[in-house]
Amino acid sequence: MNLDKLNNLIELFSHQAQKQNKESIFLQWLNPNNKKSYTWEETQKNILKLSKIIRENIKEGDRCLLVSENRPEWFVSDMAIMLSGGITVPAYTTYTEDDYKYLIEDCEPSLIIVSNNELLKKLNNTINEKRFIKKVITLDEVNNVIHDLDIINKDKYLDFNLILKNDLLDEDKIQNEKLKRTSPACIIYTSGTGGNPKGVILSHGGILNNLVGACEIMKPLFSSRPVFLTWLPLSHSYEHCVQFAQIAVGAKVFYAEKIEKLLENISEAKPTIMTAVPRFYQNLYNKININLKKQTGFKAKLIEETLRLGKKKLLNQKMTFSEKLLNLIVETLVRKKIKKQFGGNLKAFVSGGGALDQEIGEFLNSVGLPTLQGYGLTETSPVVSCNPIHKIKVETVGPPFKGNQVKIAEDGEILVKGENVMLGYWNKKEETDKVIVNGWLHTGDIGEIDPEDGYLKITDRKKDIIVSAGGDNISPAKIENMITNEPEIDQCMVYGDKKNYLVALVVPSKDFLHEKEKINNVIEKINKKLTLLEKIKKIQLIDENFSIENGLMTPTMKVKRKKVTEKYKNQLEKLY
Numbered sequence: 001m002n003l004d005k006l007n008n009l010i011e012l013f014s015h016q017a018q019k020q021n022k023e024s025i026f027l028q029w030l031n032p033n034n035k036k037s038y039t040w041e042e043t044q045k046n047i048l049k050l051s052k053i054i055r056e057n058i059k060e061g062d063r064c065l066l067v068s069e070n071r072p073e074w075f076v077s078d079m080a081i082m083l084s085g086g087i088t089v090p091a092y093t094t095y096t097e098d099d100y101k102y103l104i105e106d107c108e109p110s111l112i113i114v115s116n117n118e119l120l121k122k123l124n125n126t127i128n129e130k131r132f133i134k135k136v137i138t139l140d141e142v143n144n145v146i147h148d149l150d151i152i153n154k155d156k157y158l159d160f161n162l163i164l165k166n167d168l169l170d171e172d173k174i175q176n177e178k179l180k181r182t183s184p185a186c187i188i189y190t191s192g193t194g195g196n197p198k199g200v201i202l203s204h205g206g207i208l209n210n211l212v213g214a215c216e217i218m219k220p221l222f223s224s225r226p227v228f229l230t231w232l233p234l235s236h237s238y239e240h241c242v243q244f245a246q247i248a249v250g251a252k253v254f255y256a257e258k259i260e261k262l263l264e265n266i267s268e269a270k271p272t273i274m275t276a277v278p279r280f281y282q283n284l285y286n287k288i289n290i291n292l293k294k295q296t297g298f299k300a301k302l303i304e305e306t307l308r309l310g311k312k313k314l315l316n317q318k319m320t321f322s323e324k325l326l327n328l329i330v331e332t333l334v335r336k337k338i339k340k341q342f343g344g345n346l347k348a349f350v351s352g353g354g355a356l357d358q359e360i361g362e363f364l365n366s367v368g369l370p371t372l373q374g375y376g377l378t379e380t381s382p383v384v385s386c387n388p389i390h391k392i393k394v395e396t397v398g399p400p401f402k403g404n405q406v407k408i409a410e411d412g413e414i415l416v417k418g419e420n421v422m423l424g425y426w427n428k429k430e431e432t433d434k435v436i437v438n439g440w441l442h443t444g445d446i447g448e449i450d451p452e453d454g455y456l457k458i459t460d461r462k463k464d465i466i467v468s469a470g471g472d473n474i475s476p477a478k479i480e481n482m483i484t485n486e487p488e489i490d491q492c493m494v495y496g497d498k499k500n501y502l503v504a505l506v507v508p509s510k511d512f513l514h515e516k517e518k519i520n521n522v523i524e525k526i527n528k529k530l531t532l533l534e535k536i537k538k539i540q541l542i543d544e545n546f547s548i549e550n551g552l553m554t555p556t557m558k559v560k561r562k563k564v565t566e567k568y569k570n571q572l573e574k575l576y
Contacts (some may be wrong), residue, residue, distance in 0.1 A: 001248065003212050008179035008204040009244055010083050016247050017044050017174065027072035029255045030265045038072050044174055050080035054111060057135040060085035060178065063107045063187065067091045067123065068115035070255045073139045074234050075243055077113045083176050086111070088186040090235035093119060094532055101126045107187055107199055107426060108132050115139040181205025181419070187426050188237045190378040190473050199426030206381040207241055209419040213401025214245045217372065217386050221273060221347040222249065229271040231256035237378040238353045238471065242275050270343030277353040277471030279500060281371065285360045288338065288367065306330040310366025314392060335368025348372055348389055353471020355458060355498060361394030373397055375458060379441055380404065381420040385456045396455040406456060412446040413462055464561060469500050472533050479534055486522045488512045491546050493564050494536065495572050501537040503575040505568055507545055516541060538575040542568065
């Protein structure tokens, strides 16, 4: 399949569905309460059925909000929206009522697809306020929480048991000829430095362009039909675009039940490839390490040699004959056993959505779990570069994908140009023009390119966005503004890049300098208004204000985060 010749993502699915065996399983949800398999044919028919309902309620270019946990119907909904000429707006299930309100008011969706009653309740008030919402569709049966809107329940269009083989005419095809490569496919919201999320408009061509590089990375990994286990939220740009890579390679896709059951789901799905964020690898590293450190005597020596020789191989260092022999032994006795815990078929982990710690990268590769670190942004559809399996350099994010150009600006900022660059921020022309200059996207990250092999290395962050260990983008400005609006608090700085949770340095107002309990109560009050990811878990009180005089503020009264972090590094790290 020539991805460069396709006009849109609907064509991608249509081409692959025609090639695949109609009865072959394509999607499966590992939810014990809803454990069904969906063939290529069933998936296609349900996309068509849902698309007919959507088309009656939207016009071309209308936004459609999609709020659901990962499941086959997520994929069906996304494809059906695009087939109908709509633009998918994915939203996290962890959002608060206020977050949904902001998204709905910003993108003004004509239609909302929501999976269950619990999520619908969070949307209920906003839906009832907005006249531009024409239809609400649910994936599960729900209680009648909305009285003045017509809700379509699952059994009317998504119950696979009710599909008859001939219930759709032969002329019904998965195609929309109006969709071009430059047409918007989705709007994915990402946190901005000003606090409010920005809607990143990604085109059909941008995602297809990204798939060229993704397929090149994946090709050497597969000798048979690949199996994926999807567990990162599909509302995250990384996983959202991975689903199109799954179509491109004709994969079988399992949807994890929930994060707590991930290891069980891995054993059941036996994935060939897994995409995940640094937090997953961090936890994995800790778990494997704890087990390995329990070993004594001969076993401990074997593990030590596994790590030593694995690192040597990773760094392409020469081995003696005896080391090569020993490496073959530990491959069987240690690495194969570790691989078995992940189903036995795993060819590679792919890490994205944040920086992977070098020590963790080296460790995982050494114990027989090849881990390919990549780099990208929502604004680049999303991948810019990735390490290939034949030459992994864990301290880098690999060479840029074909189809995008990467260069380093004079101040060290990474600039990206190509079809994969976003069409712009929704309703934010001024902000779009600030980041895309002469076609070059200013990423806000600082880096360097190795002149020998073209591998890209990220050295710093220019922008203030915090990227958690889970790969989530969090705007500290939004949280800081909420905190400093309280009379008890003068200044604060939120911290948590590459961490599992957020902490804050807090400068209390003069009257509350020694009132720790009152400050804690203020933080608790603020936390109730924040999502789980944004909550402040711990604080450190300081009695020195950030000022221009002490070098902790700019002349325009902005906190110099790097300087503050350097000064209070020890206190901040003690909070973890």
